[in-house]
Amino acid sequence: MTIEDCRADFPITRDLIYLDSAATALTPKPVVQAMVEYDLRYRANVGRGVHRLAAVATHRYRDARDAIKSFIGGESGTLAVTRNTTEAIGAVVNGLDWRRGDRVATTLLEHHSNLLPWLRLRERGVAVDIVRPDAGGSLDLADLEAAVRDDTRLVAVTHASNVLGTVLPVREIAGICRDRGARLLVDGAQSAPHIPVDVAAIGCDYFCFSGHKMLGPTGTGGLWMREPDLEPLFVGGGSIESATADGYILAPGEERYEAGTPPVAGTIGLARAAAYLREIGMETVRRHEERLAARLIDGLAALDGVTVAGPDAPGDRIGVVSFTVEGMHPHEVAQVLDEAAAVLVRSGHHCCQPLMEHLDLPDGTVRASAYVYTTTEEIDTLIATVEEIARRAI
Ligand SMILES: Cc1ncc(COP(=O)(O)O)c(C=O)c1O
Structure with a gap:
C-alpha cells in the first residue's frame, strides 16, 4: 500500500485537517x-x-x-x-x-x-x-x-x-x-x-x-x-x-x-x-513525516511573529512541530485555526509543564503533528492560515 492510498481509509480526513496525531491518531477502516x-x-x-x-x-x-x-x-x-x-x-x-x-x-x-x-x-x-x-x-x-x-x-x-x-x-x-x-x-x-x-x-x-x-x-x-x-x-x-x-x-x-x-x-x-x-512500511512513514516536518518548519520559521520551538541543528525527528505566535496565547491560535480553516492542532503544555518552564514558554506552544494520512497540501494550509493569524496579531 502506498502512503497516498491509505488516506481513503480515514473518513475524518474528508472534512477536517487533523494535525493532532501525537495526542491520538485517527483509526483506519x-x-x-x-x-x-x-x-x-x-x-x-x-x-x-x-x-x-x-x-x-x-x-x-x-x-x-x-x-x-x-x-x-x-x-x-x-x-x-x-x-x-x-x-x-x-x-x-x-x-x-x-x-x-x-x-x-x-x-x-x-x-x-x-x-x-x-x-x-x-x-x-x-x-x-x-x-x-x-x-x-x-x-x-x-x-x-x-x-x-x-x-x-x-x-x-x-x-x-x-x-x-x-x-x-x-x-x-x-x-x-x-x-x-x-x-x-x-x-x-x-x-x-x-x-x-x-x-x-x-x-x-x-x-x-x-x-x-x-x-x-x-x-x-x-x-x-x-x-x-x-x-x-x-x-x-x-x-x-x-x-x-x-x-x-x-x-x-x-x-x-x-x-x-x-x-x-x-x-x-x-x-x-x-x-x-x-x-505501508515504517521507513516510508518516517520519511513521509520527516519531509512534512521540514516543510512545516521552513514555512513557519519564515513567518514574521512566529517562532518554532526546538533545537536549531537538524537531527532525527518525527512529524511533530511546536511553535508560538507573538502576542497570542497558543489556545487562541488553535481556536482560530479550527474556526478559520478546520485545522485541528493541540495547544498548551502537552503534559510537559516542567519542560515548558525550562524552555521559558509558560503558556506552552501550538503543536502540529502529522501522520500517514497527512498531505503536503494540509501542511501548506496550516502555514498559510498561521501567516494570516500572525499578521493580524502583530
Ligand atoms: C512521549 C509520551 N509519553 C507518554 C504519553 C502518555 O500516553 P498515554 O496517554 O497513551 O498513556 C504520551 C502521550 O501523549 C506521550 O506523548
Missing part, C-alpha cells in the same frame, strides 16, 4: 473492521473456556499479541497488553523492589507520564536525577552519562519528544546503562507509531507504548520487558497457573501481567493497526 469482526463473529473470553468460540478468540488474541510484539522487534522478550503508555510505565515503577538510596535518572524532556511516577518514588526514599536539555531543547549525551551513577538502578527516557519531535539516541543511552549496571526504560509512545523500532537492537529493558497513537483503538498499549522480572500489579483470573486456599503460582509468560479479562477486541485491533503500518 480495517482496524475498526477487525474489532467489529471479533464482536460480531467470535466474541468470547480468552484463555479460559474450551468451547469453539473461546478457542478461536484465544487463538486470535494470542496471535495479535505476538504480532504487536514482533512489530517492535520484541520476539525475544515478554509483551504485556496494557491500557496505554502511562499504565505500562506504572507497571515498571510499581513492579520493581525499590530500596532506600536507589537512584533513577530521567530527563526534563519527558511527558508527565514518564516523570511524575518517578518523582513520586522519592516518597519511598529513591533519589531522582533529572537531566536538563539546553535552552533550545537539545539533550547533551555527556550530561546524561554524568547523571548515571553506579547506584542508579534505572534510567527512564523518551524515545521521541511529544513537544519538539526530536528523537533521542536510545541505543547509545542503552550502552551507558549497560556500563553502569542500570536498567533502561524507553517511553515509546511517540516512536512506535512513527519510526522503525527494534527493542532488541536498542538494548533496553522495558519499552512502553500506546495503541491509540499508532492507528489502534483507545484503551490499548503495551509493556515490553526483556525479562519478565517485574512483580505483577494485580493477580486474579487468567494470571495464575494454579491456586489453592494457601496461595497461587503465577503463570509463566505474559499472562502473569494480564490479570482479568484483557481488551480482546482492542488487542486484535491494535495488531491490525501494526499490520497496516507494516503494509
